[in-house]
Amino acid sequence: MSDLEFRFRHTMLPVGDLARSVDFYTRLLGMKVLRERTEGPGGHNVAYVGYGEEGTHPVLELIENTGNHDREWKGHIAIAVSDVPALVKKLEANGVRFTKALAEPKSGTNVFIAFICDPDGFEIEVNQRRGGIYS
């Protein structure tokens, strides 16, 4: 693994009311809203909150999903990786279970993304950013 770089990017919490959660984390726990994405009814409403910029600091990803879920809807941990296809090959060779296969995202700043399960079934997102793991 010496050729791969990793960084924790976020911990995702699925929330019932995004405005309520943003209020809680900013007003009571001192976080700032770093980025928001609103798709409206039937889509995802997302806020990234934390104590420093996403490019260098870990954050919380709060997602209110107002549509259908294509798979079990639960929290996850996201790790930025310097070469996701190389990592995926290694994970596949080790029998790791994927909940979302390696894909090129339709938009945004990720070039590759996949979701895997750890031995207890916790979901881990591995994503490769256009500008490297510190972006």
Place this chain on the structure above:
Amino acid sequence: MSDLEFRFRHTMLPVGDLARSVDFYTRLLGMKVLRERTEGPGGHNVAYVGYGEEGTHPVLELIENTGNHDREWKGHIAIAVSDVPALVKKLEANGVRFTKALAEPKSGTNVFIAFICDPDGFEIEVNQRRGGIYS
């Protein structure tokens, strides 16, 4: 909140087999074991794994609990706070639910610790470290 400092410290995952999880995160996802605590049968076996030292980097706290649980056994997010008693006063005044009241830990490097619930019931640990939030 301008007088309080915060930092994400870890995301805790309750695991079924600590050795299996440590193998997964170190061998496949490039993490290092930063700290371990083994209490043996009936207690908690804990490993902290991540990509940098706990004093400055977020980590995963993996806990295999071999004993009884005094409350619902699930993951949490831990935030280091510069003054936990002051924060707790504010949280109480705002009607936040506590799952573990403010206490002085029996041992270790924390001076104060409490567990609260966010609006969706996700558990947040707030802890005050003897050496400050970067320790």
